[in-house]
Amino acid sequence: MSAADASAKYLALAGSGLRRGLSERSILVGRAVFLGVILFTFSRIWSLIGARDSLPGVGTRELIWYLALTEWVVLGTPPMFLAIERDVRSGDFACRLVRPVSYVGAQVAEAIGESALRMAALAPAGVAGALLLGGGLPADPRGLWLAVPLALLGSLIATLSMTVVGLSAFWVVDTNPCFLVWQKLVFILGGLLFPLEIYPEWLQRIAHATPFPLICWAPGRMALGWDPALALESGLEGLVWLALLSGLIVLVSRRARARLTVAGG
């Protein structure tokens, strides 16, 4: 199979994920409403605190844009681990192995397609919410351009790490506990609700040793000021983590297939 053929297949799968996302409009609406609620709640928190001592040079408006960006990534990434878990439980995983396309690759491609739709749909809601509740653009809005590729990279890192969570179904069957742990790590170490700079230093150091800040903090941080060097550094770090996660997925899926051969589908 040539590289062009393989690309066409995965593109078709991404398209199928996108169409599936289109058919679930109520989920999109629910996520947009949730995004609005969380932006509103935190706009109230920051206005009460006054953002006075938060970070030098950073006001309520920047902190709201930070949250809009982090939530955009998290709400825009579908919980694709559920599909893997379902296939493992039902035995469909074994049936899909005979297809001329990698099972994990297909799942990731579909998730990317669905993420593209969700992020495109949530972007106007996030921008409108941040403009309305923050009272305008951040002081230096140029950073928002850098935030977009970093958000896409963050979503891809989230998708790959959720793939590992999904593949854990071969060992634990119910992946929900693993997902909850992963979700909370994104929440805390990723800096989902406010920048890591607000955290105590020891917690910041722990967070930066993990891939979680690349999902939320890296794109969100771009709302706090123009820093192309930091964006480049985060982008490169993100690529390294993508490579590491891909390697981990190959390793885990090999073990899963070996387990399937021994235990049956």
Place this chain on the structure above:
Amino acid sequence: MRIRALLRFAGSLTATNLRASLALRGAFWLQAVLMVVNNVAFFTMWWILFARFHEIGGWRLADLMTLYGVVASGYGFAVVFGGGARRLARAIVDGELDPRLTQPKPVLLHAVASSSIASGWGDVATGVGMLYLAGRLDLANAPLLGLAIAVSALSFVAVTVTFQCLAFWMGDVEQLARQLWELTLNFALYPQPLFAGSLSFVLYTLIPAGFVGFLPVEVVRNPSLHACLYALGGAVLSWAIAVSVFAAGLRRYESGNRFGAIGS
């Protein structure tokens, strides 16, 4: 039906549900422990914020812990003893109320208390832990805490029933009911001063976070006869609405033509 018989019936349903939850001991503990971890992780956000800012709208960390303690405990007891409320919309749409309609017991009570969610014990444990850390867990406070948690739990169940009963008129509202209910829980876990002004009206009507969180916590934060009466009044009003909506909906209910035992 006499009150005593009704209570005996509710007690039997609860005991059966608890036995069913504990039958899968491993799953029970896993769910409960994970819920504690989940709640503590969420609360980390407040620890980080208060470590830096000390006060938000006149609220300190101990106040937030009290709010979280009351709401988490109330929510936990609501899903442990009234877990069936969250499945009411599905039961209405699928015509699963049929077997309950033939029983000489109140249909709503039967439907609500017919299921228990084990992870609720994790919420109760978190709530109690938070109240302990807030310094509220002592004998002198016990009656007020009991009242606040009971009011919160009762209001949670009533609000869930009301949202789920929309299925009588609108069909499959599982997603909508779930989202309204999540919004209620979400708002109830934040300090009330954040939502002053016209939003307060929404939080006592469309998204009744006031009844499940704001009013009960005031019983403990600022104890007074007024606070107790407001909290109790909120729970009574929530239930009056829930029962009226359910009764009105039941008149429109169409049988699912189901044959079989309850729960089948």
